Amino acid sequence: MLLRNKARRISLLRYWTTRYAITLALGLLVLAMLSVVWIRHTTLENRLDVSEFLAAELAGRIAGSQQDEEGSTESAYLDQDMLDARDELMKMESPPSIFITDAGGTILSAGDQDLYKESSFPSVVLEKKSDVQTFSGLSNGAIVYLIKKPIIVDDVTFGWVVMLQQEDEFADLNDEYRLLALLIIGSGLLGWAAIYILSRRLARPISAAAAAAKEIRNGNYGVSLIPSKAKEQEVYDLVTSFNDMAVRLEQLESIRAELLAGVTHELKTPVTSISGLLQAVKDDVVTGEEAKEFITISLKETERMQTMINDLLEFNTFAANALPVSTAPHELNDLTRGIVHEWNLARNPDDIPVHFQPYERDLIVLTDPDRFRQIMMNLLNNAAHAIENSGQMTVTVKNEDACALIDVSDTGIGIPESEKTLIFERFYRGENKKYKVRGLGLGLPFSQLLARAMDGDLELKETSPLGTTFTLKTKKQD
Structure with a gap:
């Protein structure tokens, strides 16, 4: 099982780049599909609008010519310059076929007779209200778009301008699709390159950290x-x-x-x-x-x-x-005073007594009295060991907003700067105590564990060659 799981693991660089590439490809594919639908719809609508506008323009010109030359059929022919301008505007490889008919639908002029070879358009087609419609009256059965505009002179319809264009040719969007494909491919390559560079940059320090961790695991x-x-x-x-x-x-x-x-x-x-x-x-x-x-x-x-x-x-x-640690409400001044009194009674006459300074009013704290006594006795023992000849030991009760404090101070030799961060390490004993005081170096670590188990803490407040102060924090009753 371990070998199988190891075989499935891949590098961070490969993991992110491959999954990002798949996600990016799927996202771009969906985007491309939506873009194709949107481009096809909007381009078709635009071309139909342009064709309808040009048909109306051509019908207007023919109507104007009819007014200038009454009864002349020569004016009913197509304006080639206008058709060329239309083809340039619509950008279509195969432009629509344009027909000019009379009022009854008979074709008078045709730009391209290959698409529609009949001599006239059905009157039902010309009489429909919609100027843009689909038409299936071709000999080959193909569907075309039919755009018609009436030629009106003095409110009289003299004829029609009709445009025919096969549906597939009218929706010919090869240039747009090529541009879209170029953008999609370019975005995909750029996105993959970006995530590759970023993943590689991120993977390097992680790989270095992993290699260094292996060295540490091997003891280096x-x-x-x-x-x-x-x-x-x-x-x-x-x-x-x-x-x-x-x-x-x-x-x-x-x-x-x-x-x-x-x-x-x-x-x-x-x-x-x-x-x-x-x-x-x-x-x-x-x-x-x-x-x-x-x-x-x-x-x-x-x-x-x-x-x-x-x-x-x-x-x-x-x-x-x-x-187990079981906490209950206790008055801190009385609890601490009793421990200090017990300490002073158990000392020899030559030992340094402990001076107690209570807080000015009662402080109710949540603590385990047995564990609290263990902590205080250990702190007092350490303070006594730190005093070499003569000195002073003081226990002071203080109050803060969130907790109550007990400072245990001595005027001993202090703790060296290099040992400050190590005194709460298990089994650690300082140089000053290593050969003077016998023990396992568990007093302070154990006391700190007890204090934290009672929602408090034990900290080294200050130390110098003039003395040391430890602070025991206890939780006050709400």
């Missing part, structure tokens, strides 16, 4: 696309975002390898320590009180390792959406 993160030639905003965004992604992946891969080694070391160290201490007790290297002290140290190391493993399991469970 050093690829880079050139965005300078991309004038389209979307293509430029694609190329620059891809380059940023490649750089980011290279950084994360390097961090992943380093952090994996760090996590392995963190878990291996207590195991090695416990193994050595217990082996010493087992082999009677130490006895009595010293052996008890070795066992106590082993138990502490076991507890520390168990804490790290529990953190890892809890983080993975929450990341998989298997750890």
